Amino acid sequence: MPSSTLSRRSLLGAAAAVVGAVADVDADAAGKRWAAWPPAGFARLSIPGKVVRATRPDSFQANGAYPTAEAAEALLVAALTNLTGKATLREAMATLIHKDDVVAIKPNGIAGRKTMKMASNVELIAAVCRAVIDVGVPPEKITIYEQYRDFLFATRCITDRETLAPAPELPVGVRLAVHLNKVADMSELAVGGILTKFVTAFTSASAVINIGQMKDHSICGFTGALKNITHGSCINPHAFHAHTASPQIAHLYSQEVVRSRLALHLMDAFQVIYDEGPIDVNPRRRVPHDSVYASTDPVALDVIGWEVIESFRKANGLPTLKQAGREPTYLRVAGELGLGIFDRGSIVLRELHV
Numbered sequence: 001m002p003s004s005t006l007s008r009r010s011l012l013g014a015a016a017a018v019v020g021a022v023a024d025v026d027a028d029a030a031g032k033r034w035a036a037w038p039p040a041g042f043a044r045l046s047i048p049g050k051v052v053r054a055t056r057p058d059s060f061q062a063n064g065a066y067p068t069a070e071a072a073e074a075l076l077v078a079a080l081t082n083l084t085g086k087a088t089l090r091e092a093m094a095t096l097i098h099k100d101d102v103v104a105i106k107p108n109g110i111a112g113r114k115t116m117k118m119a120s121n122v123e124l125i126a127a128v129c130r131a132v133i134d135v136g137v138p139p140e141k142i143t144i145y146e147q148y149r150d151f152l153f154a155t156r157c158i159t160d161r162e163t164l165a166p167a168p169e170l171p172v173g174v175r176l177a178v179h180l181n182k183v184a185d186m187s188e189l190a191v192g193g194i195l196t197k198f199v200t201a202f203t204s205a206s207a208v209i210n211i212g213q214m215k216d217h218s219i220c221g222f223t224g225a226l227k228n229i230t231h232g233s234c235i236n237p238h239a240f241h242a243h244t245a246s247p248q249i250a251h252l253y254s255q256e257v258v259r260s261r262l263a264l265h266l267m268d269a270f271q272v273i274y275d276e277g278p279i280d281v282n283p284r285r286r287v288p289h290d291s292v293y294a295s296t297d298p299v300a301l302d303v304i305g306w307e308v309i310e311s312f313r314k315a316n317g318l319p320t321l322k323q324a325g326r327e328p329t330y331l332r333v334a335g336e337l338g339l340g341i342f343d344r345g346s347i348v349l350r351e352l353h354v
Helices: 008-027 069-084 089-094 122-135 149-154 225-230 248-253 298-315 330-336
Strands: 050-055 103-106 142-146 175-178 189-191 194-196 207-212 215-217 221-223 262-273 286-295 348-353
Touching: 050 069, 050 298, 069 089, 069 122, 069 286, 069 348, 089 122, 103 122, 122 142, 122 207, 122 262, 142 149, 149 175, 189 248, 207 225, 215 298, 221 225, 221 298, 225 248, 225 262, 225 298, 225 330, 248 330, 262 298, 286 298, 298 330
Parallel strands: 050 348, 103 142, 103 207, 142 175, 207 262, 215 262
Antiparallel strands: 050 286, 189 194, 215 221, 262 286
16 A cells, blocks of 8 residues: 555656656657646646545435436535535636636546446536536536547446437536547657557646546556546557556656646546456446545545555455555556655545535
8 A cells, every 4th residue: 555665666666757757758748738728817726635535325326326416416515615625516616617718527437338337427427517617617618528439328428329419417518529549639749658649638628627436457456537537538548558557657647738637536436346347347346435536636536546445355355456466556656756645644535424
């Protein structure tokens, strides 16, 4: 688990990662050229190391698979007002999103592409859309995007894979997009010696809201906030999976084209996957967690998510991710690169029962 004490090998590896990342950015300034800037005079709220969990035990619909719209909204309100210190959801969102922003929302539907029972839920996504619109952003300037039609369909944001017909829960006018790992307008940039681009649905936005999930990953050990953006928004994600995707996840997120856009990280944790994820999930490894997490710090949020997954693994007699050979070491590198707080002792977790 996270610690402020690193081995000499880890330090050398992190140092090499930093050198490699700097070399890439110096060699190709595309990431900087495509960096986003907030509207004039607006400074987005940033609270490194703070994570809020809002939870309630009666959050599911009668089918036991999806949250109720009322629970999703209540947990979002609780998480964001506590995170920002504001009294209302509108005031909270206004510290993160400006009325002149172009907003992209990245959910995660990979684990639900077959079962339809494990994805970022439309009830939470719709509540986020309404909050952004309440700040003054027109619905037409909000895009919900995913890699593949099956992934987006799993979130239930669309009712038809072919036409991308929007679900009735979504505000009228909100756009939907699927990029298929190839719809990208930006020039190439080198990350770890590999050329890539980030997709147009991502680079067209001035602000991105990340709605990931807490899940075991067969390659990376744990994935949540960071990887939902890095591998869900570039044209060649499979090129960045070697060696448990560490340090590649951290390197990808460290690009200015990425880190300059992220306004908010939410975790749809109504359910979590503690083993055998993220594809074709064994239903016995998918458990209720009845929660929404919020942070402006993706590293701190992922450290907490990793902790949650480890707790379920321990309760079910499974080895730790390190013992299983899948420790998410990219999180340590992300902390070293200044992308957020990695040291668990420096992370403040606020837990609210709604």
